[in-house]
Amino acid sequence: MPDVQVVVIGGGPAGAAAAISARQYGLSVTLIEQQAFPRHRPGESLHPGVEPVLLQLGLTPEWLSRFSRFSGHWQEVGGDRHFQPFGRDAAGPWQGFHIPRAALDQKLLQVAAELGAVVIQPCKASAISPLANGYSIHTVAHGDITADIVIDASGARHWLSRQFNHAVTPYSQPLYARYGYVKHDSQAGYAPCFKADANRWLWTAAINNEQLHWTQLAFSGSPADFTFIENKVFPSKAKKIPIHLLKQPPVELNNTQTIGAIRGADVTWRKAEQCAGRAFFKVGDAGFVLDPASSHGVLKALMSGIYAAYMGSQLLQGRLSAEQTQECYQVWMDEHFNSDKKVLSDFYAGLSAIGHL
Template identity: 35%
Template sequence: MKSDADIIVVGGGPAGSAAAIHARQSGLTVIVIEADGQPRRRPGETLHSGAASILEQLGVREAFEHAIGGRYGSIQVEWSTARSSDRGSIPLAAASGFHIFRDKLDAVLIERAETLSADVRRPCRALRPIVRDQEVVGVETDSGPLEAPFVIDASGNGNWFRKSYPSRVDVLSPRLLARYGYCRVDDLRDFGSPSIKGDQSGWQWIARVSDDTLAWVSLALPGASARPVKPTALAALADVSPTRGADVTWKRADAYSGPGFFLVGDAAFQLDPAAGHGILRAMMSGIMATYQAAAAIKGRVGPDEAAQLYRGWMAEWWRRDTSALTEMYLRLDATWDRSSSTREHHQSEAGA
């Protein structure tokens, strides 16, 4: 059967849009399947200055500059234990970082993909991967089947692909719950830089995402007596929206890629927000997956080698981030232990 595109991307967030943009920049045809008609409001994001080069590569730097809510040049840190306390400011190595609402970031990226003639289909739901002879060859959608040499799952932690394809999820931390919200503020002088404050009960993050709005995230460590709550420093400020929660337990797919597929962003693995660069990882993994898919399509490498190279790249990112997070949490709680992993199995008839 004739393919509908070179690549099908499921999900129009930062990972999926970056994959679609890079596919078009590489001369490939791409279909993006996005369930939401318009970008949804998600937690505000603070991007490190290192994201600037990726935004430049994707061709969205100018549009992004018009959408940001502010800039910052350092991060205020207070990381305390029973024995010691690290206090101070961490300056950025290069240019200042960015504050932006996620719906604005998503809009900038997906509009860039459309400008490059990516076929963005929204609202459209991906139902299940199409598997033939143990190889993923397309996606069954609520509008009918679509086929392509490669499918990229950028659906986030909804686990769209893993729920329908024989796979396993490794859970590699205690259960972690984050809560987040937004506050209105008139005087931003006390909130010029993002701040993170950690102690034996957990940590809290505060960052400005617009001229009059602060975003906060709070996470309680396992065994803490109190669940994560709105930071005390913001108690007197009016909430813009209800407090929400998210399960941010560390999870990873047993295979980041395989015959005909790549998993990118949180679809590949999920860490809690203290890792500090979830959006950067999402965009870079989308680009890397498309780079390997393009190399296979154009005959520069075989499909198996392309999948193997991507798996190794993602495995190294996981190793670096989890090592850094473990070191951070051990400084707050000497009993922190992620050594006893569990596994969630998602079996299906996809290959039948």
């Protein structure tokens, strides 16, 4: 008899959504997260589609009303500047949210715990062993946890794929994003802006009254991908370094005050080829990663967590076989990846001279 029906590895939006949904289906759940919260993650600009999903997961309209909304973003490409709205219906324009991830992730884990999920934190999964039925997860400092089903929500480092030696296939040239925060000048307005040229794109978004988030992606091999660091004593020793390693904000934000660290992330498009197998599912970034221009990583994380929990419940209640749940989930992830990848490829192809992606 395993300790628990479902063990979730990782407490980001994908893992929390999986844990909440599994509890909503009546399953026993343990979630382990290696970091203490609140912890930093990027991804505050949320697609309007997250609203019904967050409500389904138990967040309240009151809690969501604390955060700023936006109905689209400015797009500046090749001298053209126009506002790109999300869309509208009879109730008015669709609105996204700006929710700091530290707040969102902590709230979702709190809801999971209130619903009866056991949240162990900080607790790092270090290895996995298959059992006759289910798996044993070995943790650093908290012993072993046995479970019927494992949901890997470990994010872009693909923990389960590495444990099982599963292929994670790149689908783009190597892409590195740099991102950070500067003090927000509220006179400058709140609408986010996506600016792109042949060498790079820059996303800026005021996430609250005080902070403006920026993410910059310089295309590999373009002149903007490298910069020279002068050496005043020995000019011939000037260094050429990849720009994603630079600890400086983009030129547009030179006159602003940086808040906190400038960080980098590998956002090369990639996919775990096997997203489901015998009683395991890979959700969120653990399943696939696209660069942030795809604009809805958090929504994808939430939806895949919910769907994996549903498949797990069908399996444990004997409504679907292991093969059926595996196939349904795999097809669902493949379709999402292929359709998001196509939208992103078309988008880049539409930006002149960037169509080489």
